[in-house]
Amino acid sequence: MESTRTRIRRATINDVASAAGLSRGTVSRVVNGERYVSEDAKLAVEEAILRVGYVRNSVARNLVRQESGAIGLIIHEPHSLLFEDPNIGSILLGANAVLSAADYQLVSLIIDSERDSRRVADYLQGGLVDGAVIVSARASDPIALAVKNLGVPAAFVGHPPGIPDIPYVAIDNAAAAEAITARLLGTGRTRVAMIACALDRDSGQDRLAGFKAAMGDLFDPGLVVEYPLYTYGFGLEGMQELLRRRPDLDGVFAASDAVAAGAMTALQESGRQVPEDVGIVGFDDSSWALRCRPQLSTVRQPADLLGKRAAELVLAQIRGLPSPAEVLETSVMWRGSA
Amino acid sequence: MESTRTRIRRATINDVASAAGLSRGTVSRVVNGERYVSEDAKLAVEEAILRVGYVRNSVARNLVRQESGAIGLIIHEPHSLLFEDPNIGSILLGANAVLSAADYQLVSLIIDSERDSRRVADYLQGGLVDGAVIVSARASDPIALAVKNLGVPAAFVGHPPGIPDIPYVAIDNAAAAEAITARLLGTGRTRVAMIACALDRDSGQDRLAGFKAAMGDLFDPGLVVEYPLYTYGFGLEGMQELLRRRPDLDGVFAASDAVAAGAMTALQESGRQVPEDVGIVGFDDSSWALRCRPQLSTVRQPADLLGKRAAELVLAQIRGLPSPAEVLETSVMWRGSA
DNA sequence: ATGCGTTCTGTGAACGCTCCCAGAATCGGG
DNA sequence: CCCGATTCTGGGAGCGTTCACAGAACGCAT
Numbered sequence: 001m002e003s004t005r006t007r008i009r010r011a012t013i014n015d016v017a018s019a020a021g022l023s024r025g026t027v028s029r030v031v032n033g034e035r036y037v038s039e040d041a042k043l044a045v046e047e048a049i050l051r052v053g054y055v056r057n058s059v060a061r062n063l064v065r066q067e068s069g070a071i072g073l074i075i076h077e078p079h080s081l082l083f084e085d086p087n088i089g090s091i092l093l094g095a096n097a098v099l100s101a102a103d104y105q106l107v108s109l110i111i112d113s114e115r116d117s118r119r120v121a122d123y124l125q126g127g128l129v130d131g132a133v134i135v136s137a138r139a140s141d142p143i144a145l146a147v148k149n150l151g152v153p154a155a156f157v158g159h160p161p162g163i164p165d166i167p168y169v170a171i172d173n174a175a176a177a178e179a180i181t182a183r184l185l186g187t188g189r190t191r192v193a194m195i196a197c198a199l200d201r202d203s204g205q206d207r208l209a210g211f212k213a214a215m216g217d218l219f220d221p222g223l224v225v226e227y228p229l230y231t232y233g234f235g236l237e238g239m240q241e242l243l244r245r246r247p248d249l250d251g252v253f254a255a256s257d258a259v260a261a262g263a264m265t266a267l268q269e270s271g272r273q274v275p276e277d278v279g280i281v282g283f284d285d286s287s288w289a290l291r292c293r294p295q296l297s298t299v300r301q302p303a304d305l306l307g308k309r310a311a312e313l314v315l316a317q318i319r320g321l322p323s324p325a326e327v328l329e330t331s332v333m334w335r336g337s338a
Numbered sequence: 339m340e341s342t343r344t345r346i347r348r349a350t351i352n353d354v355a356s357a358a359g360l361s362r363g364t365v366s367r368v369v370n371g372e373r374y375v376s377e378d379a380k381l382a383v384e385e386a387i388l389r390v391g392y393v394r395n396s397v398a399r400n401l402v403r404q405e406s407g408a409i410g411l412i413i414h415e416p417h418s419l420l421f422e423d424p425n426i427g428s429i430l431l432g433a434n435a436v437l438s439a440a441d442y443q444l445v446s447l448i449i450d451s452e453r454d455s456r457r458v459a460d461y462l463q464g465g466l467v468d469g470a471v472i473v474s475a476r477a478s479d480p481i482a483l484a485v486k487n488l489g490v491p492a493a494f495v496g497h498p499p500g501i502p503d504i505p506y507v508a509i510d511n512a513a514a515a516e517a518i519t520a521r522l523l524g525t526g527r528t529r530v531a532m533i534a535c536a537l538d539r540d541s542g543q544d545r546l547a548g549f550k551a552a553m554g555d556l557f558d559p560g561l562v563v564e565y566p567l568y569t570y571g572f573g574l575e576g577m578q579e580l581l582r583r584r585p586d587l588d589g590v591f592a593a594s595d596a597v598a599a600g601a602m603t604a605l606q607e608s609g610r611q612v613p614e615d616v617g618i619v620g621f622d623d624s625s626w627a628l629r630c631r632p633q634l635s636t637v638r639q640p641a642d643l644l645g646k647r648a649a650e651l652v653l654a655q656i657r658g659l660p661s662p663a664e665v666l667e668t669s670v671m672w673r674g675s676a
Numbered sequence: 677a678t679g680c681g682t683t684c685t686g687t688g689a690a691c692g693c694t695c696c697c698a699g700a701a702t703c704g705g706g
Numbered sequence: 707c708c709c710g711a712t713t714c715t716g717g718g719a720g721c722g723t724t725c726a727c728a729g730a731a732c733g734c735a736t
Contacts, residue, residue, distance in 0.1 A: 008489070010465075010488075010722095012721095012722055012723085013722065013723065014722080022685075022686090023685065023686045023687070024686080024687080024722095024723085024724095025685065025686060025687070025724090025725090026684085026685060026686080028723075028724065028725090029684095029685090032724085035683090035684095036682095036683060036684055036685085037683095037684070037685085038683085038684060038685090041684080041685080053487075055463045055464070055488060056460075056464060056722090056723080057401075057464060057465050057721090057722050057723070058460070058461070058464025058465055058466050058723095059397060059400050059401045059406070059464065059465045059466065059721090059722080059723090060401050060691090060721070060722035060723040060724090061464075061722080061723050061724070062397050062691095062723090063395075063397045063398050063401050063691050063692070063693090063721090063722080063723070063724095064690075064691050064722085064723050064724045064725080065691085065723085065724065065725095066691070068397070070461075070466075079431075092448065093417070093448075093450060096448055096450055096454070097450070100450070100451060100453055100454055100457070103457070105447070105457055105458070105461055106447070106448065107445040107446070107447060108445070108446035108447075108448070109443070109444070109445060109446075110430065110431075110434055110444065110446070112431060112434055112435070112438070113438060115438055116434070116438055119438070119441070119443055120443070122394075122396070123396070123408075123443055125393045126393070126394060126395060126396025126397065126399075127348075127395050127396055127397045127398075127692095128396050128397060128408075128466075149391075149393075150348070150393060151346065232625070232629055261629075265629075265631065269631075287570070291570055291599075291603075293603065293607075348692095350691095350692055350693085351692065351693065352692080352693095360715075360716090361715065361716045361717065362692095362693085362694095362716080362717075363694090363695090363696095363715065363716060363717070364714085364715060364716080366693075366694065366695090367714095367715090370694085373713090373714095374712095374713060374714055374715085375713095375714070375715085376713085376714060376715090379714080379715080394692090394693085395691090395692055395693070396693095397691090397692080397693090398691070398692035398693040398694090398721090399692080399693055399694075400693090400721095401691090401692080401693075401694095401721050401722070401723085402692085402693050402694045402695080402720075402721045403693085403694070403695095403721085404721070465722095677736100678735105678736080679734105679735090679736075680733105680734090680735090680736100681732105681733090681734090681735105682731100682732085682733085682734105683730105683731085683732080683733100684729105684730080684731075684732095685728105685729085685730075685731095686727105686728090686729085686730095687726105687727090687728090687729105688725105688726095688727090688728105689724105689725090689726090689727105690723100690724090690725085690726105691722105691723085691724090691725105692721105693720100693721090694719105694720090694721090695718105695719090695720090695721105696717105696718090696719090697716105697717095697718090697719105698715105698716090698717095698718105699714105699715085699716085700713105700714080700715075700716095701712100701713080701714075701715090702711105702712080702713075702714090703710105703711090703712080703713095704709105704710100704711095704712105705708105705709095705710095705711105706707105706708090706709090
């Protein structure tokens with residue numbers, strides 16, 4: 001027998017044309033709202049479209065036009081979507097706002113395995129998108145290579161080292177970390193620890209570097225613990241470990257708000273008062289910050305703006321305009337936790 | 339002058355063919371790993387591909403094959419992605435796991451405006467995806483109509499009323515809410531309140547209905563407050579309002595874990611002990627639950643499984659197999675908060 | 677009548693690929 | 707040495723559009 005797949009054949013532009021007693025070209029003009037089609041013809045085509053149930057095949061259209069009207073947004077760290085990191089959501093929404101206004105479709109592609117990585121690279125290279133925003137890339141990312149390879153218009157959110165040429169939009173993690181650590185030291189603390197995370201990413205490295213810079217002579221490697229992800233759980237664990245090592249510490253810089261929230265819980269469970277006994281500061285100014293008691297002093301980073309600007313960089317490239325890298329401003333939000 | 343867009347022409351299969359001194363057909367066979375191509379030819383083609391820098395144009399391929407190898411995942415409530423609701427992330431990852439294994443590309447489309455809604459509907463109908471998973475749809479959703487219209491294989495996560503015919507995978511919110519409320523009553527409480535949320539969605543309505551059913555004669559409309567979203571903030575606010583109305587209440591069912599976390603903060607700030615003075619239960623068993631002190635008693639819902647099963651339903655339809663709606667099991671996780 | 681500009685319509689030629697069929701080359705067995 | 711089966715290759719047809727061009731129809735001034 002035949003295949004079991006007997007999907008009903010879709011109506012094409014030709015079906016509409018013969019139903020309306022007109023030609024392909026005229027139907028195409030009506031569908032695309034072009035000039036030079038008579039009122040009679042327009043009505044006849046519209047009636048025929050309804051009658052045969054026509055909807056345009058975008059694949060064929062994209063093939064001849066050599067563009068897709070879609071921009072990919074690649075998320076390399078889907079697990080952070082889940083629990084701790086509200087930044088990705090804001091970036092997504094920011095990018096969507098810009099692209100939607102320019103009538104582009106944002107398509108998000110997540111990479112959760114080696115297999116995904118290859119498939120997404122194919123997707124990007126295959127002409128299915130006109131450009132890409134790449135979030136939380138790692139150094140030597142196969143995606144970055146694929147993008148470079150074919151010259152797909154792209155922009156990074158964040159600034160992975162080792163990939164030149166592709167524009168990015170980022171914040172100065174090191175400077176911001178230095179600023180908030182300095183502010184914490186300004187409250188008179190001298191034994192300040194750090195819970196460092198995600199050292200495989202530029203953001204993690206830079207926040208640690210900024211901390212060291214601010215600490216200067218006070219820096220003590222024994223007061224730094226390292227964890228792979230920016231999570232509440234590692235914040236809790238990290239704080240417990242630090243308290244074991246140095247029960248007399250009087251300040252902590254947590255690499256993100258989620259980490260800070262975990263650390264605060266550990267501190268309070270150990271019977272210490274925040275900020276009286278130990279001052280604590282975070283990073284991101286995410287919804288975590290206002291949720292802590294006391295509320296968290298932290299670095300505000302404009303996550304939605306990161307998404308917006310990255311999208312704008314991609315659109316600029318598509319339009320042949322200059323697309324310079326950009327570093328956005330951060331600020332210290334000083335609240336009750338230190 | 340000419341257009342400013344002077345994108346470099348991509349190498350096509352024909353370029354490879356002439357570079358290798360072979361035909362289109364042979365190149366295609368090599369690229370797709372088919373049989374009946376000599377070792378010599380294969381080597382020559384592979385060398386030529388490298389030399390001319392060929393990568394396949396998926397748009398052309400999809401046009402002739404009449405399929406895209408992609409499945410859309412539509413998120414109608416992107417803001418919940420941001421802050422409170424970890425479910426969407428789990429659903430996303432679950433769906434991706436299934437689709438990735440079947441070598442389909444998951445593309446997520448978010449709807450954040452009326453404009454988005456139309457564009458996404460076009461995307462789905464235009465042949466750019468072979469099927470769709472639809473998350474958190476509302477009744478009378480234009481997307482649902484578009485999907486039905488063209489018979490795109492699709493599945494809902496959750497069960498919006500008023501849209502028959504399209505399979506779904508859901509949990510029994512009413513039964514689960516009834517079960518956990520009954521359990522809370524079983525600890526000897528008699529003045530139990532509810533913070534109800536998202537009554538414009540089936541999940542919100544059903545959780546409230548389950549609460550009423552469990553309360554029976556004890557149900558008091560004055561002990562229910564209603565809010566639009568499942569958020570920490572509304573939990574805080576709702577609890578404060580309830581304490582104002584009935585300072586002597588001794589139990590609360592919060593419509594989600596995030597809401598419960600907010601409520602717990604309000605309770606503790608009012609000087610009440612949890613669970614001694616007031617028992618509190620939530621819904622979702624998200625990461626919030628373990629983060630509360632005491633840890634939250636809640637309903638465990640298998641969010642990643644929802645995504646997996648929905649993806650499987652879509653694949654089943656594509657393959658012409660039956661795709662029955664499915665209701666997944668939930669269970670009560672009993673911890674310290676009640 | 678003739679010419680010219682405008683509006684409208686039809687049609688061939690792509691876009692880059694896969695599918696299919698015809699035919700060439702190769703091989704082993706009678 | 708021929709024949710049939712098998713392996714391999716080339717190229718026409720077609721997927722559903724858009725685009726460019728040619729020509730028809732029409733009005734209006736010459």
